[in-house]
Amino acid sequence: MSLTPWNIHRDETLADMGIFELHSVRAENPRTGKLRDLALVSTRDWVNVVPLTADREVVLVRQWRHGTRSMTLEIPGGLIDPGEEPKAAAAREVREETGYAGAEPAQLGVVQPNPAFLNNLCYTYLIEGCEEVGELQLDEGEDIEVVRVPLSEIPGLVAEGTIQHALVICGFYWLRRKRPELFDGRGEIS
Numbered sequence: 774m775s776l777t778p779w780n781i782h783r784d785e786t787l788a789d790m791g792i793f794e795l796h797s798v799r800a801e802n803p804r805t806g807k808l809r810d811l812a813l814v815s816t817r818d819w820v821n822v823v824p825l826t827a828d829r830e831v832v833l834v835r836q837w838r839h840g841t842r843s844m845t846l847e848i849p850g851g852l853i854d855p856g857e858e859p860k861a862a863a864a865r866e867v868r869e870e871t872g873y874a875g876a877e878p879a880q881l882g883v884v885q886p887n888p889a890f891l892n893n894l895c896y897t898y899l900i901e902g903c904e905e906v907g908e909l910q911l912d913e914g915e916d917i918e919v920v921r922v923p924l925s926e927i928p929g930l931v932a933e934g935t936i937q938h939a940l941v942i943c944g945f946y947w948l949r950r951k952r953p954e955l956f957d958g959r960g961e962i963s
Contacts, residue, residue, distance in 0.1 A: 777803045784813075791850060792816060812890060819886070819895040820862040821850035821944050824873055824903040832871050832903055835918040846920065846930065847941045852897075869910040870942070871919050875903035881947035884885060886940060893947035897944045899952065924955065 783799040797932035803810050824832040831848070838845045849870040853862040863878040878898040886895050911917060920932065927945055930936045949956055 779803060782808065783913075786815075796850045814891050816852070816891065816893045817818050817852060817855070818859065818893045819940075820853055820859050820866060821848050821895060821897045821933065821940055822863045822867050822878065823848050823881070823897070823899045823948050824867045824871060824875060825899065825901050825924065826873075826903050826921065827901075829924045830921040831874050831924055832867070833920045833922055834870050835920050836916060845938055846936050847938050848944050850895075850940070859896040860898065864894070867900055867903070868906070869912075870915070870917055871903075872905050872907050872909045873903040873919075874906045875900040879951075881944065881951045884940070884943055895940055895943075897940075897947050899948060 780801040780803065781798060782801060783797070785797045786794050787797050788795045793814050794812040796815055798811040798813050799808055800811060813962070833842055833846050834849050837843075837848050848865050851862070851866045851870070853859055854865075857865075860878045860880070864874065868874050878900050880898050881897045883896050885895050886893065887922065909917060909919070927936070931942055931945070936942065
């Protein structure tokens with residue numbers, strides 16, 4: 774049996790929340806012929822960045838997240854602006870959220886954050902040689918603390934639950950896959 778796409782009977786925008794739109798979709802299951810109502814979120818693509826200093830420290834951001842109502846420790850990231858290339862968004866987000874800049878961003882990977890109800894992609898980049906170049910440039914919805922952590926401590930922070938954001942963990946996965954020379958022969962961070 775081969776799968777076929779579902780037939781969309783209706784796609785209605787219920788709310789425009791600025792950073793995303795909420796859609797009500799009515800779709801037909803090609804296997805059963807039954808209609809199903811779905812909620813989908815439409816948003817621009819995202820970018821996440823692993824900013825790495827010359828001495829192998831990762832420049833992280835600590836911030837309040839309303840979804841979990843908790844402080845999180847993450848890599849910098851955000852929405853890609855309309856017409857902006859992901860690579861440019863990576864450099865911009867690091868500069869704005871941390872005050873750091875470095876070498877040209879190198880793409881590590883691309884994922885679908887949650888294709889069950891989201892329509893976007895998340896691009897992950899590495900920026901090496903990061904150094905502080907100025908003040909943070911936060912928008913009115915951001916309140917960020919910059920935290921530098923040795924790359925060697927990241928696996929422990931993930932294991933103990935200090936870093937729980939799935940896309941951040943994915944960023945470190947991509948780093949290990951694409952830049953193995955940063956890791957020792959056992960696959961551990963050196």
